[in-house]
């Protein structure tokens with residue numbers, strides 16, 4: 661019987677896991693707890709489109725290895741596109757070593773599977789579990805990818821603003837440019853923030869000003885004082901677009917607005933949105949027109 665491993669999403673509490681277990685059983689699944697981790701369940705059929713499934717893996721084999729070469733040999737049986745390894749801390753090798761050793765002897769195949777490899781120590785022996793990730797093929801609905809314009813923010817005052825744009829970059833897979841306008845405090849602040857935090861930074865680049873962007877981009881500024889309606893955002897499809905937002909305190913500078921190809925105002929209120937609210941609304945508008 662094929663077994664499937666469910667890695668439960670981070671939001672699932674201990675009691676909710678019990679609920680999920682019961683629900684799956686009531687729906688006719690064979691369910692068991694995974695002895696490797698309490699954050700997982702093992703089932704006999706794939707569970708699709710459920711937010712509590714962080715990842716779904718079709719288990720292939722479990723074995724004890726005497727040395728890493730044995731595991732590399734086992735991996736050679738499969739057509740592999742990528743190896744994603746979860747290695748417990750007390751195992752005497754790390755995940756990078758597996759990929760490096762594999763690539764010394766074999767090649768990745770773009771048509772192959774993403775391999776799930778898990779290793780843990782069991783009474784001085786290294787136990788290995790191998791499987792195929794099913795998420796990308798079965799769990800995520802296929803959708804057309806919208807390519808969003810690049811985004812910029814001018815001299816953000818607070819790290820909260822930088823963090824919010826970082827979220828946008830990750831969610832919409834956009835490039836984010838932070839324009840520091842030669843302000844050394846702003847530059848230092850942001851550089852330290854990005855250096856100190858080890859999270860995924862998205863695609864953020866720190867730049868001085870928009871001067872060098874004018875040839876390559878249509879620069880679309882956003883301001884309370886703008887005269888262009890949001891609809892004009894999708895005109896001029898030939899040129900790359902940069903959506904440019906001002907900081908919390910004073911918005912875009914006049915000098916910057918003079919360099920923009922148009923200045924858009926969203927809505928008719930005199931109360932400003934936060935820059936990322938305005939950016940999200942603009943990106944949502946583009947999404948609605950592309951679908």
Ligand SMILES: C[S@@+](CC[C@H](N)C(=O)[O-])C[C@H]1O[C@@H](n2cnc3c(N)ncnc32)[C@H](O)[C@@H]1O
Nearest residue numbers: 882883905906910911912925926932933935938
């Ligand atoms: C909090 S607002 C800045 C408020 C600033 N005191 C001002 O008067 O511009 C931050 C940025 O969000 C964008 N923004 C906020 N509301 C907007 C709206 N209704 N239309 C277009 N852009 C907006 C602008 O880029 C603005 O610079």
